[in-house]
Amino acid sequence: MIKFFRKIRYNLMEQNKTGKYLKYAIGEIALVVIGILIALSINNWNEITKNRTEEVRLLEKVSTDLISDINQLKKHISDATQRQTKVDSIFTILYKDSNTDPIKFLNLNFDAISIENHFEVNSSTFDESQAAGSIKFIQNDSLREDIFNYYRITKRNYDDENTVQSIYRDIYPIMFKKIFASKEFVLLYSKIESTLPGLNIKSLGKDQDYMSILLHKGISEKVQIGVWKSFRDKAELLIQHIQSNQNK
Numbered sequence: 001m002i003k004f005f006r007k008i009r010y011n012l013m014e015q016n017k018t019g020k021y022l023k024y025a026i027g028e029i030a031l032v033v034i035g036i037l038i039a040l041s042i043n044n045w046n047e048i049t050k051n052r053t054e055e056v057r058l059l060e061k062v063s064t065d066l067i068s069d070i071n072q073l074k075k076h077i078s079d080a081t082q083r084q085t086k087v088d089s090i091f092t093i094l095y096k097d098s099n100t101d102p103i104k105f106l107n108l109n110f111d112a113i114s115i116e117n118h119f120e121v122n123s124s125t126f127d128e129s130q131a132a133g134s135i136k137f138i139q140n141d142s143l144r145e146d147i148f149n150y151y152r153i154t155k156r157n158y159d160d161e162n163t164v165q166s167i168y169r170d171i172y173p174i175m176f177k178k179i180f181a182s183k184e185f186v187l188l189y190s191k192i193e194s195t196l197p198g199l200n201i202k203s204l205g206k207d208q209d210y211m212s213i214l215l216h217k218g219i220s221e222k223v224q225i226g227v228w229k230s231f232r233d234k235a236e237l238l239i240q241h242i243q244s245n246q247n248k
Contacts (some may be wrong), residue, residue, distance in 0.1 A: 054134055059242050059246060065122040065124065066235045068122045069154070069231070070232055073228045073229075073231055076117040076119055079115075080117060083217075087217055087218040090105070090109065106179065113175060114167070114171065116163060119160050121151065121157070150238050154234075159227045163220045163223075170213065171213045174210060175213065178209060179199065179210070182197065183197060184199045
């Protein structure tokens with residue numbers, strides 16, 4: 001093809017047809033320019049398609065991570081609600097039914113006070129996209145900002161961190177001293193009769209140290225439930241935003 005066009009140029013030059021040669025040259029240049037523009041357009045289209053494919057893949061993985069977060073949060077909310085109910089039951093026993101079976105009371109305390117949930121946000125896709133720079137492929141600025149905000153808030157989960165630390169720092173020492181160091185707990189734990197004094201449930205209702213951890217636990221559960229519900233709501237709204245973006 002190149003030889004064909006070159007032959008035409010030579011023939012025109014040999015025949016001294018300068019005007020026709022110039023027209024032909026301009027036409028040839030125009031064809032080259034058009035070819036370049038077409039190639040650039042195809043390349044741009046391929047790049048846009050590639051970026052869009054990566055955006056879809058990224059958003060699908062983020063949605064999967066968010067569903068995992070929602071399921072985890074729902075379980076934590078359910079567990080914490082049950083613990084809060086058990087804390088209320090302990091208050092009832094302390095002030096209305098102090099003759100309750102000590103073993104039942106011990107089990108209630110163990111379940112209500114010494115167990116804790118901690119929300120671990122699933123940020124693997126988000127972290128990977130930031131490290132690779134692929135987060136930029138999310139074209140919707142509002143959606144990209146919502147994703148950043150969700151992970152910024154959930155990663156900075158001070159309430160859970162403080163509550164878990166408090167279990168070991170504040171609650172366990174008092175639990176072991178006031179409740180676990182009793183005849184009933186040793187029997188429950190090791191099946192051995194000890195010489196420790198029996199558990200005095202009525203006196204615990206007047207013990208400030210014990211009441212402080214009980215109140216602390218009840219209040220912290222309420223706070224955590226509120227925080228987890230807000231995380232759950234944010235995750236659900238973010239999934240809706242992603243789905244809305246994908247449907248456009």
